[in-house]
Amino acid sequence: MAVAVIGDEGSGKSIFITLMYATQIRYTAGSDGDFRFFASPKDLQVISKEYNRMRMGSWPSDELLGKDIRYSCGFRMKQSTLKRLFGSRQKHVEIEFRVLATSSSEFEPMKTGEIDDIANIPARAQEMIQEPIWLFLVEASRNDLKPWGRLVSNMIGHAPSKPQIIVMFTMTDKANTRGGIPKRLPLDRKVRNELGRSLINKRAGEVSRLWDRERVYGPEIFFSEVQTTDQKGKPVPKLDRNESGSFEMAYSYDQYQALLGHLGDIARVLDQNV
Amino acid sequence: MPAAILGDRACGKTTFLALLYSSQIKYSNDPENADRFKFFASPSTVNFMGDMYNHLKGGGWPDATAKGQRTKVDFLFGFRRFGAAMIPSWVENRGWANPYNTIKFSVYDVAGEDVNDLVRTPDGVMDDDIPEEIHELLESRVLVILVDTSRITAKPRSKPFMAMMDYDTKTATLISLIAEYNSKKTDPAQRTIYPVFVFTKFDVLMQKKKLLESMKLTETYPEMKEQEKRLHYAETLLRNFYGQTLALLRGGKLKNVSFDDSAYYFSEVGVEFNDDGIPIPSLHVMKDGAGHEITYSHPEYVGFIDHFRKIANKMPDDIKDAQEFNK
Numbered sequence: 001m002a003v004a005v006i007g008d009e010g011s012g013k014s015i016f017i018t019l020m021y022a023t024q025i026r027y028t029a030g031s032d033g034d035f036r037f038f039a040s041p042k043d044l045q046v047i048s049k050e051y052n053r054m055r056m057g058s059w060p061s062d063e064l065l066g067k068d069i070r071y072s073c074g075f076r077m078k079q080s081t082l083k084r085l086f087g088s089r090q091k092h093v094e095i096e097f098r099v100l101a102t103s104s105s106e107f108e109p110m111k112t113g114e115i116d117d118i119a120n121i122p123a124r125a126q127e128m129i130q131e132p133i134w135l136f137l138v139e140a141s142r143n144d145l146k147p148w149g150r151l152v153s154n155m156i157g158h159a160p161s162k163p164q165i166i167v168m169f170t171m172t173d174k175a176n177t178r179g180g181i182p183k184r185l186p187l188d189r190k191v192r193n194e195l196g197r198s199l200i201n202k203r204a205g206e207v208s209r210l211w212d213r214e215r216v217y218g219p220e221i222f223f224s225e226v227q228t229t230d231q232k233g234k235p236v237p238k239l240d241r242n243e244s245g246s247f248e249m250a251y252s253y254d255q256y257q258a259l260l261g262h263l264g265d266i267a268r269v270l271d272q273n274v
Numbered sequence: 275m276p277a278a279i280l281g282d283r284a285c286g287k288t289t290f291l292a293l294l295y296s297s298q299i300k301y302s303n304d305p306e307n308a309d310r311f312k313f314f315a316s317p318s319t320v321n322f323m324g325d326m327y328n329h330l331k332g333g334g335w336p337d338a339t340a341k342g343q344r345t346k347v348d349f350l351f352g353f354r355r356f357g358a359a360m361i362p363s364w365v366e367n368r369g370w371a372n373p374y375n376t377i378k379f380s381v382y383d384v385a386g387e388d389v390n391d392l393v394r395t396p397d398g399v400m401d402d403d404i405p406e407e408i409h410e411l412l413e414s415r416v417l418v419i420l421v422d423t424s425r426i427t428a429k430p431r432s433k434p435f436m437a438m439m440d441y442d443t444k445t446a447t448l449i450s451l452i453a454e455y456n457s458k459k460t461d462p463a464q465r466t467i468y469p470v471f472v473f474t475k476f477d478v479l480m481q482k483k484k485l486l487e488s489m490k491l492t493e494t495y496p497e498m499k500e501q502e503k504r505l506h507y508a509e510t511l512l513r514n515f516y517g518q519t520l521a522l523l524r525g526g527k528l529k530n531v532s533f534d535d536s537a538y539y540f541s542e543v544g545v546e547f548n549d550d551g552i553p554i555p556s557l558h559v560m561k562d563g564a565g566h567e568i569t570y571s572h573p574e575y576v577g578f579i580d581h582f583r584k585i586a587n588k589m590p591d592d593i594k595d596a597q598e599f600n601k
Binding site: 025026028033036037038039040041044045048049052055056057072074092094239241242245246247 | 428430431435436439440443446447448450451453454484485487488489509513514515517518520521522524525526527528529534
């Protein structure tokens with residue numbers, strides 16, 4: 001069970017991967033064993049390097065791009081009281097993140113017109129279409145989302161099964177990156193999805209397949225916001241002192257936490273279906 | 275049962291070993307522990323640990339060990355098995371039954387280069403060309419992780435902050451390696467690893483009162499008997515400053531490797547100033563008045579030794595590599 005993360009250049013893939021990692025670390029500590037994650041040493045070294053960069057107040061480098069990064073998230077299955085009382089072994093369902101950076105060229109044919117034969121697109125993009133969960137990263141400031149809409153439509157048209165779609169709008173706290181998204185990001189699921197839906201319809205045109213309940217689950221909308229501070233006239237990630245006195249990256253942790261919760265729900269449902 | 279003591283350079287490994295050496299002498303000589311606990315080390319290790327203790331007593335701190343200059347330090351703890359009293363003495367004397375569960379400690383430098391080399395091998399941890407020392411480390415059932423608390427700082431964008439994060443990454447990577455390596459084993463007992471965290475140079479962290487206060491932690495760590503409070507205290511430190519390590523320990527379960535049974539100990543050395551105003555280890559008169567000894571967190575070291583008795587009982591040793599104890 002894997003999540004394919006798809007985003008154009010500049011959509012914040014490296015930042016997203018780094019912030020997901022940061023969220024997992026925080027979430028693990030507070031989840032009392034309900035959530036766990038694991039990464040292989042090789043992947044861990046790569047992600048951790050970027051995480052450390054951001055914790056030092058710098059943007060991630062582009063080393064993550066073009067790499068096939070994988071890590072697993074485990075969500076504890078809900079158990080009946082009886083099972084818990086009788087000490088039944090607690091089970092985790094796993095979801096694998098497979099982050100494949102997609103450059104514009106890889107998906108280009110799918111952005112310009114309808115694709116009849118999936119064999120005409122690069123193997124890497126074909127591979128991603130096979131995954132059950134697609135997570136799209138979309139720059140909030142991008143006004144024209146029509147190419148993206150065509151890409152999504154094409155992907156849905158060639159999906160082997162009904163995919164779970166997640167859209168994450170990426171931005172900083174600077175007004176020019178937000179594309180009109182309010183400062184106070186909505187956390188309530190209904191409000192979040194309504195706002196996202198209106199943004200997509202306005203900028204991508206009517207992507208009918210995206211809203212076709214027969215063909216897709218979702219889309220579920222989230223917002224990724226990195227707060228910044230100016231350093232020598234350039235915005236760099238801001239660090240905030242947390243309740244415990246140490247410093248952490250200032251970002252929309254609540255949104256990422258909600259995303260993890262949503263992925264946990266998907267994992268549990270898919271596991272039962274299996 | 276193999277146990278690894280891990281720490282990067284200048285994290286307080288040598289001081290820890292010297293104090294552990296002193297503690298085990300007292301522990302072994304305590305009539306209550308007579309015959310229940312044994313310590314063994316090669317002459318070079320005994321020499322090294324003894325010298326280091328005397329060096330501390332003489333008012334000096336150990337020098338940071340450079341790569342390649344390290345003495346190989348291995349030693350054994352032996353704990354009398356439950357039911358060993360039932361073994362007739364003539365059986366024991368002839369070496370036909372081993373009345374001790376043994377834990378073999380090996381000390382490793384967690385140098386970034388070594389971890390990087392290992393991760394770079396084409397097949398990662400399953401590579402046949404893994405050096406013997408790393409193979410031993412991956413086979414360890416107990417991981418003693420030394421955490422240098424003097425590096426704990428809340429100042430972001432500073433060198434100590436960077437060093438702290440770097441060590442966190444290295445330790446988390448090692449845990450990931452160990453989990454991957456052990457995940458292939460079929461016996462669940464072989465997939466259970468016991469992590470033991472030792473917070474070294476705690477006397478330095480105790481001076482950072484504001485930092486501890488901001489974490490809602492007291493200046494001194496809770497005593498041994500307050501297990502829950504100790505757990506909270508230690509996990510607060512790890513969560514805030516070594517989050518990746520803590521998260522990967524929990525994540526081992528996803529590879530069917532359990533690191534869940536962690537224990538925490540605190541190492542501190544009393545400090546006084548010499549005539550030149552330089553801080554040196556402080557000494558106090560021994561209870562029986564027969565000399566001086568270093569002021570340090572002795573109960574923590576005793577707790578550390580006792581903890582291994584519990585582990586040894588949980589995981590009886592099948593590797594009879596300690597024939598010394600039969601004699």
